[in-house]
Amino acid sequence: MKTTDMSNNTMVLVENLDVNFGKKHIVHDVSFSVKEGEIIGMFGISGAGKTTIIRVLTCQIEKKNWNGKVLVTGLSPSKKGNYSKILSNIGYVPQLELLNLYFELNPMVNVEIFTSTYGMDKREAKITAEKLFNILDIPKDTWKKRVKKMSGGEKKRLSMAIGLIHNPKVLFLDEPTTGVDASKRYDILSYLKKLNQQLKTTMFIITHDLEAALICDKSAILREGKLLEFDTPQKLINSLPSNGLVARISIENLNQEVIKTIQNYPSIEKVLRVGNETIEVLMDDFETNLPKLMKFLFEKNLNIYSMSRDVANFRRYFQIRIQEEEEKENSKNRSELLNEGDRP
Numbered sequence: 001m002k003t004t005d006m007s008n009n010t011m012v013l014v015e016n017l018d019v020n021f022g023k024k025h026i027v028h029d030v031s032f033s034v035k036e037g038e039i040i041g042m043f044g045i046s047g048a049g050k051t052t053i054i055r056v057l058t059c060q061i062e063k064k065n066w067n068g069k070v071l072v073t074g075l076s077p078s079k080k081g082n083y084s085k086i087l088s089n090i091g092y093v094p095q096l097e098l099l100n101l102y103f104e105l106n107p108m109v110n111v112e113i114f115t116s117t118y119g120m121d122k123r124e125a126k127i128t129a130e131k132l133f134n135i136l137d138i139p140k141d142t143w144k145k146r147v148k149k150m151s152g153g154e155k156k157r158l159s160m161a162i163g164l165i166h167n168p169k170v171l172f173l174d175e176p177t178t179g180v181d182a183s184k185r186y187d188i189l190s191y192l193k194k195l196n197q198q199l200k201t202t203m204f205i206i207t208h209d210l211e212a213a214l215i216c217d218k219s220a221i222l223r224e225g226k227l228l229e230f231d232t233p234q235k236l237i238n239s240l241p242s243n244g245l246v247a248r249i250s251i252e253n254l255n256q257e258v259i260k261t262i263q264n265y266p267s268i269e270k271v272l273r274v275g276n277e278t279i280e281v282l283m284d285d286f287e288t289n290l291p292k293l294m295k296f297l298f299e300k301n302l303n304i305y306s307m308s309r310d311v312a313n314f315r316r317y318f319q320i321r322i323q324e325e326e327e328k329e330n331s332k333n334r335s336e337l338l339n340e341g342d343r344p
């Protein structure tokens with residue numbers, strides 16, 4: 001059993017969390033802890049259990065469906081009596097902004113409605129809203145216009161402002177960049193970083209957008225309800241062979257046979273096909289072994305179009321880590337099948 005340290009500035013603590021819906025075991029023995037002011041990115045392919053974990057933390061799943069120790073701002077969502085205190089300590093920005101915005105009303109009225117449910121003073125709410133709108137660059141001429149007339153990006157930022165209006169200690173964002181065009185995605189991420197720095201808000205960002213790791217202090221990687229990794233994106237990348245140095249090689253008529261030959265060459269740790277005729281290769285002792293590999297490829301009479309070197313980014317790390325897990329599972333399944341075959 002893992003025990004995680006609960007120090008004074010721990011905002012969220014999860015120990016040995018299991019979630020079951022009937023016979024479906026959705027989350028398996030997940031443990032992590034988050035300190036005040038940290039930004040956590042939650043990454044994983046669809047169905048990995050990201051939203052389910054966040055739903056436990058935000059009091060949306062009854063205790064009968066989960067086991068383990070969970071503390072959010074020092075309070076456990078296992079007790080219904082803690083719900084209202086936890087909910088006043090946290091903010092939640094849903095994936096679809098229409099879930100927390102009234103489109104027919106203007107941003108300021110949206111703020112009034114939302115803050116009245118927290119019993120916040122009207123004047124204080126207005127001052128906070130103006131501060132957040134300014135940080136988030138929500139243009140002043142839209143503050144008194146109907147939300148439905150705002151652009152997609154403006155609506156998203158307004159939804160974030162509403163999630164932060166009661167100055168929560170922890171903000172949960174479900175897919176904040178989904179549906180935002182590529183050039184605006186970076187804007188949303190930098191706004192989140194700015195809010196985190198100015199308000200010291202601890203943040204959980206659930207996302208399929210692997211670029212979001214750029215603003216995260218820690219990345220959680222989930223697969224099929226299991227937490228594979230929870231660490232700084234840089235430490236994860238550095239755990240790759242040669243600290244994540246990769247050789248990108250384009251080869252004429254690249255095929256599985258060539259890939260296998262390279263895979264079997266000594267010191268090669270991983271070969272990823274990243275294009276029709278392009279692979280990326282990770283190896284131990286990169287500086288010594290790259291020239292040896294290139295020599296070997298020339299001797300095999302392969303026509304090399306290009307070779308460049310790079311350092312793996314978080315996207316590449318994620319791909320490698322998920323692939324590794326799939327390979328582990330496949331070989332486990334294969335050996336189980338073989339063992340079954342041995343039985344009389």
Ligand SMILES: Nc1ncnc2c1ncn2[C@@H]1O[C@H](COP(=O)(O)OP(=O)(O)OP(=O)(O)O)[C@@H](O)[C@H]1O
Pocket residue numbers: 021024026044045046047048049050051052053
């Ligand atoms: N209330 C529920 N009852 C039964 N199964 C559920 C329930 N909620 C979620 N699941 C299942 O749990 C698994 C994890 O779902 P979850 O929504 O947590 O995944 P996710 O990582 O957020 O995926 P996505 O990226 O698609 O949002 C899925 O297989 C889903 O079908």
Ligand SMILES: [Mg+2]
Pocket residue numbers: 050051052206
């Ligand atoms: Mg989800």
